[in-house]
């Protein structure tokens with residue numbers, strides 16, 4: 001199943017009214033709404049339910065990362081929300097990913113975050129990892145696939161490799177910036193068009209839309225490049 005647009009807007013705000021206003025402004029240009037830690041910490045499951053009537057798939061980006069039992073129970077607690085996509089961290093290991101998938105609703109796609117797009121080679125070295133970012137993403141993607149997950153989150157720099165290795169995987173790419181836009185805290189960045197051409201299934205875009213003076217126009221302009 002694919003979404004009517006690969007462009008998902010990240011509604012990173014703690015205010016439900018702001019998230020709703022943004023979603024209503026951009027709804028015709030996006031294929032789904034991503035709700036993450038900031039939104040969930042402030043608004044919880046009730047906040048997620050309050051976004052459901054916009055009739056767009058909900059991507060619940062909670063990046064679950066704990067022992068397998070805890071993650072499985074958290075996933076089971078999220079099940080009534082019937083999210084289209086949920087994230088876990090691939091670094092949680094194979095058993096954690098298997099149990100997350102087993103506890104998820106049938107139609108929920110569980111995807112594993114590989115290496116955050118806010119990290120670069122220097123950060124990898126500081127963690128004691130000697131391989132390249134691409135090698136590390138490749139390894140974690142293979143673990144996610146072997147654990148029965150539906151896909152991964154990676155940067156646009158690795159997505160072509162991920163697409164070759166896992167053509168049927170749902171490949172989610174954040175760290176997406178229109179050419180010459182401010183990158184903020186992201187370190188591995190590509191344009192929406194580049195991510196798409198390299199095989200991304202879902203493009204996650206937050207601040208380039210949500211911090212724009214006219215979010216509707218910003219989302220329309222990005223969608224037009226796809």
Ligand SMILES: O=C(O)c1cc(=O)[nH]c(=O)n1[C@@H]1O[C@H](COP(=O)(O)O)[C@@H](O)[C@H]1O
Pocket residue numbers: 010012036061063087113115116117118153154174175176184186204205206207208
């Ligand atoms: O899982 C994610 O969505 C994610 C993974 C990652 O490696 N990098 C990343 O930026 N994200 C999310 O993607 C969004 C990017 O937002 P902007 O940088 O504002 O476009 C945020 O909601 C992040 O939480």
